[in-house]
Amino acid sequence: MQTFNFDPIGIVHSPYREKFGIPRQPGLVDVASTLELLSPYNRPEAVKGLEEFSHIWISFVFHALEQVKWRPTVRPPRLGGNSRVGVFASRSTHRPNPLGLSVVALEGIEIGQHGVCLRLGAADLLDGTPVLDIKPYIPYVDSIHDARGGFAPEAPPRLEVHFLPEVAQACRRLEGHYPGLERLIREVLAQDPRPAYQAGRNELREYGVALYDLNVRFRIVQGGVEVTGVEPAPR
Amino acid sequence: MQTFNFDPIGIVHSPYREKFGIPRQPGLVDVASTLELLSPYNRPEAVKGLEEFSHIWISFVFHALEQVKWRPTVRPPRLGGNSRVGVFASRSTHRPNPLGLSVVALEGIEIGQHGVCLRLGAADLLDGTPVLDIKPYIPYVDSIHDARGGFAPEAPPRLEVHFLPEVAQACRRLEGHYPGLERLIREVLAQDPRPAYQAGRNELREYGVALYDLNVRFRIVQGGVEVTGVEPAPR
Numbered sequence: 378m379q380t381f382n383f384d385p386i387g388i389v390h391s392p393y394r395e396k397f398g399i400p401r402q403p404g405l406v407d408v409a410s411t412l413e414l415l416s417p418y419n420r421p422e423a424v425k426g427l428e429e430f431s432h433i434w435i436s437f438v439f440h441a442l443e444q445v446k447w448r449p450t451v452r453p454p455r456l457g458g459n460s461r462v463g464v465f466a467s468r469s470t471h472r473p474n475p476l477g478l479s480v481v482a483l484e485g486i487e488i489g490q491h492g493v494c495l496r497l498g499a500a501d502l503l504d505g506t507p508v509l510d511i512k513p514y515i516p517y518v519d520s521i522h523d524a525r526g527g528f529a530p531e532a533p534p535r536l537e538v539h540f541l542p543e544v545a546q547a548c549r550r551l552e553g554h555y556p557g558l559e560r561l562i563r564e565v566l567a568q569d570p571r572p573a574y575q576a577g578r579n580e581l582r583e584y585g586v587a588l589y590d591l592n593v594r595f596r597i598v599q600g601g602v603e604v605t606g607v608e609p610a611p612r
Numbered sequence: 613m614q615t616f617n618f619d620p621i622g623i624v625h626s627p628y629r630e631k632f633g634i635p636r637q638p639g640l641v642d643v644a645s646t647l648e649l650l651s652p653y654n655r656p657e658a659v660k661g662l663e664e665f666s667h668i669w670i671s672f673v674f675h676a677l678e679q680v681k682w683r684p685t686v687r688p689p690r691l692g693g694n695s696r697v698g699v700f701a702s703r704s705t706h707r708p709n710p711l712g713l714s715v716v717a718l719e720g721i722e723i724g725q726h727g728v729c730l731r732l733g734a735a736d737l738l739d740g741t742p743v744l745d746i747k748p749y750i751p752y753v754d755s756i757h758d759a760r761g762g763f764a765p766e767a768p769p770r771l772e773v774h775f776l777p778e779v780a781q782a783c784r785r786l787e788g789h790y791p792g793l794e795r796l797i798r799e800v801l802a803q804d805p806r807p808a809y810q811a812g813r814n815e816l817r818e819y820g821v822a823l824y825d826l827n828v829r830f831r832i833v834q835g836g837v838e839v840t841g842v843e844p845a846p847r
Contacts, residue, residue, distance in 0.1 A: 378620045378650070378742055381673050383709040385613045386700075402753045415613070418700075418708055422684040426697035429762035436671065436711055438616050449657040462661035465621075465653075465746040473653055474618040476671055476745045478713070480754060507613055510711045511700040516759040517767050518637045519715060524751040527664035532752050 385507035386418040387495075389437070392561060393503050394610075396441065396470070398570045398586035398593075400501040401454060403479040405532060406564040409557075410481075410502055412495040412511070419492030424511075432514035433483050433495070438507045439475040447473045455529045458572060462528065477506075480514055535567040537601030544604050551607065555589055558607075562593055566602045620742035621653040622730075624672070627796060628738050629845075631676065631705070633805045633821035633828075635736040636689060638714040640767060641799045644792075645716075645737060647730040647746070654727030659746075667749035668718050668730070673742045674710040682708045690764045693807060697763065712741075715749055770802040772836030779839050786842065790824055793842075797828055801837045 391410035393399045400406040412435065414423065427433070450461040451469040464472050482498030495511075540548060540559075548559050555561075570586055583596045587610055594606035626645035628634045635641040647670065649658065662668070685696040686704040699707050717733030730746075775783060775794075783794050790796075805821055818831045822845055829841035 378623070380617050380619050381742070381744070382615050382617050383711070384615050386708050388613070402750065404753055404756075418684075420684050422696075422698055424698040424700050425685060426762060427701035429760065430701070431758075431760035432756055434713060436709075436713065449653075449655050450660060461657075463657055463659040465659050466662035466665070466748055468747050468750070472745060473621050474671075474744045476618070478669060478671065478745075478747060480756065507616070509616070509709045510707060510713075512703050512713060513701055513762055513764075514756065514759050515637065515703070515764050516756065516761045517765070518639055520755045520757050520759060521639075521667055521715065521749065521751065522755050522757055523666075524749050524755060525664065525666035526751045527661060527748055529748075529750050530752070 383509050385415060385438070385509060387412050387414045387508035387511070389500070389502040389504065389506040389508060391500060391502050391504045391506075392588045394587040394589065396503060398565055398588065399503060400499075400565070400568050401533070402468070403481050403501045404499050405501070406568055407499050408561055408564055409484070410497045410500040412497055412508060414493040414495075416492070421488045421493060424486055424493055424495070427483065427511075427513060428486050430483060430513040432480050434510075434512040434514060435479050435481060435500075435502070435508055436510040436512075437477045437479070437502065438509065439470040439477050440505065440507050441503055442470060442475055445471055447471065453528065454572070455533065466527070476509075480519075533568070536569050538563045538566045538604065539601060540604040544607055548607050551591070555591070558591075561588060562604060562607070566593075566595055566604065569597075569602070571597065618744050620650060620673070620744060622647050622649045622743035622746070624735070624737040624739065624741040624743060626735060626737050626739045626741075627823045629822040629824065631738065633800055633823065634738060635734075635800070635803050636768070637703075638716050638736045639734050640736070641803060642734050643796055643799055644719070645732045645735045647732055647743060649728040649730075651727070656723045656728060659721055659728055659730070662718065662746075662748060663721050665718060665748040667715050669745075669747040669749060670714050670716060670735075670737070670743055671745040671747075672712045672714070672737065673744060674705040674712050675740065675742050676738055677705060677710055680706055682706065688763065689807070690768065701762070711744075712737075715754075768803070771804050773798045773801045773839065774836060775839040779842055783842050786826070790826070793826075796823060797839060797842070801828075801830055801839065804832075804837070806832065
């Protein structure tokens with residue numbers, strides 16, 4: 378069969394600068410992002426009426442993947458990273474066609490001199506993500522309340538997040554440049570972004586997650602996450 | 613930004629041989645279809661665990677479109693075909709990237725000598741549709757029961773369908789070759805497949821819809837749909 382070619386119609390701007398730390402599904406981490414329509418699609422008419430829908434589907438490309446060959450099975454984090462399921466039984470980024478699909482809250486539409494931006498709630502999209510399509514979420518079709526959810530029947534548990542005192546101070550100083558920073562860090566780390574195969578271990582290893590151009594360091598402690606540093610990321 | 617290229621991973625087999633008559637959303641018309649995985653993706657491992665999900669997302673290409681230039685607004689059938697909304701506020705087939713998205717019931721997985729077929733319930737997919745991706749439906753993420761549905765807040769009403777007596781007879785004779793034919797016709801026509809701009813009119817025009825290689829003729833009468841003919845489609 379033929380190959381199909383698609384050009385992006387938009388691009389995502391988000392605090393997520395690397396795959397590590399991105400929520401594993403949309404709706405889990407309440408962090409604002411924007412979707413900027415690209416020319417020639419950045420016309421107010423193209424989104425006329427969209428404001429009447431509370432949620433939208435975003436079809437996008439996993440654009441920042443390492444070049445890895447497609448494999449028929451993957452190890453989803455929800456199974457602890459040890460069990461394998463079929464790639465089509467997962468939402469893994471490593472799939473034959475690197476297509477992503479996210480339902481996100483549409484919080485507003487900004488129409489300016491230079492085009493159209495959609496304000497998104499709780500997305501799970503890397504900064505710079507190329508968007509191929511936007512569709513309205515139609516509840517009577519898309520919301521299937523009695524669907525069976527296989528190995529991911531409910532949202533993963535959230536962890537408690539606390540800051541070392543000097544890190545809390547540093548964070549407050551940074552709020553001027555990064556409004557909502559503390560909340561962003563709390564939301565992202567509550568999801569336990571560690572690789573699944575690490576999640577069972579009891580260890581003091583420090584991790585770093587990139588949010589905007591900051592490096593946020595943390596470790597897992599009894600009962601939660603401890604934020605151990607917030608500083609400009611090395612360039 | 614760069615152009616992205618995708619190769620189909622599967623193909624749909626359905627009774628729908630032309631766009632006219634296809635349900636406007638999945639889940640509305642209870643008609644079975646199948647999704648055949650294509651080589652090299654037609655391996656049982658690639659769908660391992662998928663049977664634990666009751667529904668799947670199918671990302672596909674609207675492959676049989678006339679070549680029409682993209683337009684920023686469309687006239688959705690749900691608004692009577694007269695009002696315009698933005699192309700991104702609709703699920704119209706005519707969009708900048710002709711990508712389709714349907715959630716369908718997964719009724720079974722058939723693994724045979726020659727590969728893998730998924731049995732689908734109530735899809736809205738043209739026969740021959742190229743499939744780019746399959747993902748599990750994850751209820752805790754995808755089912756947003758309080759979402760606001762804009763101009764399509766609920767399923768469209770269904771029409772009563774009745775057969776002219778001689779057509780009912782012809783249909784029964786054809787059931788040997790086309791099991792479930794009468795039910796298929798009832799399901800498809802109950803949706804009122806007429807173009808929206810015709811739907812307000814009170815007229816005796818006869819329409820034809822292609823199901824398998826049959827031409828099903830019908831007209832709209834007081835209180836419903838009258839099936840006026842079922843015969844092999846002209847080749």
